[in-house]
Amino acid sequence: MKLKLIPDETNIAFTKGRMIAFVFxxxxxxxxxxxxxxxGLNLGVDFKGGVTVEVSNDTAIDIQSVREAVGxxxxxxxxxxxxxxxxxxxxxxxxxxxxxxxxxAAELLTNADLPADADKAExxxxxxxxxxxxxxxxxxxxxxxxxxxxxxxPTVSGELIRAGITAVILAIxxxxxxxxxxxxxxxxxxxxxxxxxxxxLTLGVFALTRIEFNLPIIAALLTIVGxxxxxxxxxxxxxxxxxxxxxxxxxxxxxxxxxxETLTRTVMTSVTTLLALIALYVLGGxxxxxxxxxxxxxxVVGTYxxxxxxxxxxxLLGVKRDWSKIPAEGSAPATx
Numbered sequence: 228m229k230l231k232l233i234p235d236e237t238n239i240a241f242t243k244g245r246m247i248a249f250v251f252x253x254x255x256x257x258x259x260x261x262x263x264x265x266x267g268l269n270l271g272v273d274f275k276g277g278v279t280v281e282v283s284n285d286t287a288i289d290i291q292s293v294r295e296a297v298g299x300x301x302x303x304x305x306x307x308x309x310x311x312x313x314x315x316x317x318x319x320x321x322x323x324x325x326x327x328x329x330x331x332a333a334e335l336l337t338n339a340d341l342p343a344d345a346d347k348a349e350x351x352x353x354x355x356x357x358x359x360x361x362x363x364x365x366x367x368x369x370x371x372x373x374x375x376x377x378x379x380x381p382t383v384s385g386e387l388i389r390a391g392i393t394a395v396i397l398a399i400x401x402x403x404x405x406x407x408x409x410x411x412x413x414x415x416x417x418x419x420x421x422x423x424x425x426x427x428l429t430l431g432v433f434a435l436t437r438i439e440f441n442l443p444i445i446a447a448l449l450t451i452v453g454x455x456x457x458x459x460x461x462x463x464x465x466x467x468x469x470x471x472x473x474x475x476x477x478x479x480x481x482x483x484x485x486x487x488e489t490l491t492r493t494v495m496t497s498v499t500t501l502l503a504l505i506a507l508y509v510l511g512g513x514x515x516x517x518x519x520x521x522x523x524x525x526x527v528v529g530t531y532x533x534x535x536x537x538x539x540x541x542x543l544l545g546v547k548r549d550w551s552k553i554p555a556e557g558s559a560p561a562t563x
Contacts, residue, residue: 237487239490241534242479245542248535252535255431256431258431268430270439271323273379273442274391277323277325278324278352278359279376279379282373283372284370288320290309293307293320296365296366300362302358303324307322326352353378395426398453399423402419402456406418406419410463413544413545414463414466417537418459421455421533421537424528429448429521443518447522448521451522451526455533458533459533466481466538466541469488478542486534493530501523505523
């Protein structure tokens, strides 16, 4: 007996509810834009600059004790996340301290172990790193092992912000060109609007939840762009095939037919992807949680937009009906 999430043949009139979907999406987009503008994103060390230290120990590490020990240094409120090694034998924590103000350089640089080639701004961050390591060494003793140390200065963090924004914009632009060349400009505009919809809603949910926004989230955004575009291209490809077959069928009915014909594939792909992501979210630990949350949200939003945003937009933009004067080999007659 086969498990079927979607029947083999469906006849759902998706385009009839397009105005409801458009209004719903418009409300979500406005709310997302307002959240990002008013509260901003909870930028991580990658984008704000600062210090990250990952330590492990033979015995369990009390997060509250680590937070109090590092917090007593006067370097700002530390972020402490508990982690474990892959074999579960060495528990550990990741401690993150925000970028330090250069005005505190005189105190921080005292007795600090600094690299010889560091400038003043970087020296302050390295001094903060030295103090954090000292506090952890004192708290946890000789058994502590420093697994990872990262220092991101203001110059590097600014470059990372620009690189991240550029990567997302270039990805969307290349997608636009690809769809334009493969289909028609109407398909390209519809696909790009759907992508912008997905990215904006993802930024909005991060502004709402205050989950740390760092470089792995940029990677998740790029993956969401690719996943959403893949879903949209599958539907658009079927739309183009049906435009060849049914040259007199009303466009709304043709779009519904195309979406229904690809619905099983769309839902099954999304569900299987979500199963893997949910397992990673639950079992992957705090370090991967932000990335997997972004991916889960992106899969849900991307599936929604490919059905209720990208396809109905073709009704507003219009499409060329005479894709081929001769029907494709093996296709149905050119009448509906």
